[in-house]
Amino acid sequence: MATFLETMIEKARSDKKTIVLPEGNDDRVLEAAAKIVEQGIADIILIGNPNEIASKGFSLEGVEIVDNTTSPLRGELADKLFELRRAKGMTEEEAASLMDDVMYFGTMLLKTGRADGLVGGACHATKDMLHPALRIIKPAPGTKTVSSFFVMEVPDCAYGDAGTFMFSDCAVCIQPSAEELSEIAVATAKSYERIVGSEPRVAMLSHATKGSVKDADADKVVEAVRLAQEKAPGYAIDGELQADAALVPSVGKSKAPDSSVAGTANVLVFPDLDAANIGYKLVQRLAKAEAYGPILQGLGAPMNDLSRGCSADDIVGVTAITAVQAQQA
Numbered sequence: 001m002a003t004f005l006e007t008m009i010e011k012a013r014s015d016k017k018t019i020v021l022p023e024g025n026d027d028r029v030l031e032a033a034a035k036i037v038e039q040g041i042a043d044i045i046l047i048g049n050p051n052e053i054a055s056k057g058f059s060l061e062g063v064e065i066v067d068n069t070t071s072p073l074r075g076e077l078a079d080k081l082f083e084l085r086r087a088k089g090m091t092e093e094e095a096a097s098l099m100d101d102v103m104y105f106g107t108m109l110l111k112t113g114r115a116d117g118l119v120g121g122a123c124h125a126t127k128d129m130l131h132p133a134l135r136i137i138k139p140a141p142g143t144k145t146v147s148s149f150f151v152m153e154v155p156d157c158a159y160g161d162a163g164t165f166m167f168s169d170c171a172v173c174i175q176p177s178a179e180e181l182s183e184i185a186v187a188t189a190k191s192y193e194r195i196v197g198s199e200p201r202v203a204m205l206s207h208a209t210k211g212s213v214k215d216a217d218a219d220k221v222v223e224a225v226r227l228a229q230e231k232a233p234g235y236a237i238d239g240e241l242q243a244d245a246a247l248v249p250s251v252g253k254s255k256a257p258d259s260s261v262a263g264t265a266n267v268l269v270f271p272d273l274d275a276a277n278i279g280y281k282l283v284q285r286l287a288k289a290e291a292y293g294p295i296l297q298g299l300g301a302p303m304n305d306l307s308r309g310c311s312a313d314d315i316v317g318v319t320a321i322t323a324v325q326a327q328q329a
């Protein structure tokens with residue numbers, strides 16, 4: 001059976017999109033760009049200094065290299081950025097100087113339709129790519145809360161969909177309210193359906209299962225479950241569930257016998273960013289899982305982050321997912 005990544009690569013190839021990789025100064029990004037182009041996954045725009053990139057010796061035939069420090073597009077992109085952000089207090093000088101920032105420059109290539117998606121974050125902290133994403137690309141119409149997910153592929157795992165899961169929100173919302181958590185749950189259910197292609201079973205995680213503990217944190221999840229079920233009655237969404245009750249059929253049956261999700265969850269929604277970010281990194285490192293993401297959901301155009309600990313192959317994977325998101329946009 002094809003792995004998740006093989007499926008994404010095959011889909012990406014079927015209708016090739018153009019993806020910006022803004023961090024042309026990073027060897028892992030150059031290695032990934034060479035692989036992406038060689039495998040026909042996407043057309044790539046690399047941002048960086050062409051001489052420095054050439055000196056690294058990667059096979060980058062067919063890759064468009066744009067130097068943001070000398071590009072003739074700087075003026076046009078700065079003017080457009082100023083127009084977009086002047087009401088929020090940005091000056092013309094600030095917009096012009098942000099063209100030195102590869103994340104802002106790359107985001108403006110996406111905003112002006114020169115690319116279909118962007119993947120960055122190999123050598124930038126998440127907030128450095130979230131700021132241009134949220135300020136320039138902005139939430140898609142009808143979306144209030146932009147959030148993120150990781151696709152986790154856990155080897156030798158009988159839980160979830162034979163070891164495939166989505167974890168959310170591991171990157172964006174620091175301390176989501178019950179309302180925001182319910183939006184995250186519904187958005188991740190939709191993402192699971194669209195990206196993984198099978199039916200989501202969403203567990204909203206807590207340190208309590210079905211009233212076993214009563215406190216403000218557990219209550220927040222209980223309220224989020226109520227709101228999510230109200231917003232999206234067609235999806236299997238349940239909680240509050242502890243992780244073992246969500247994943248393990250026998251524990252689910254004993255702790256939450258009436259739950260439609262307990263013991264079978266493939267989408268895990270964590271109560272806050274601490275739990276989610278720590279949780280995905282533990283599974284990635286201790287269970288040797290592949291972790292693709294963080295993939296942003298709810299943005300007006302596909303723009304995705306990477307962990308600074310990513311490998312070249314992780315960048316290839318996130319680029320393939322971004323290209324598939326661009327096909328679905």
Ligand SMILES: CC(C)(COP(=O)(O)OP(=O)(O)OC[C@H]1O[C@@H](n2cnc3c(N)ncnc32)[C@H](O)[C@@H]1OP(=O)(O)O)[C@@H](O)C(=O)NCCC(=O)NCCS
Pocket residue numbers: 088126127130131134135139144145146147170171172173174277294
């Ligand atoms: C996402 C994050 C950067 C936003 O920070 P912030 O201080 O709210 O950002 P700003 O106030 O500059 O907001 C920028 C814009 O985005 C909007 N925004 C912020 N978070 C948003 C969200 N989750 N969904 C939709 N819009 C959002 C704001 O309303 C604002 O819009 P406007 O300027 O057009 O009015 C912040 O929540 C954060 O740092 N998250 C954690 C990132 C991280 O370090 N993750 C851990 C490692 S992966």
Ligand SMILES: CC(=O)OP(=O)(O)O
Pocket residue numbers: 121124125126170171277293294306307308309
């Ligand atoms: C998603 C994430 O945790 O990113 P980083 O490891 O770069 O902080």
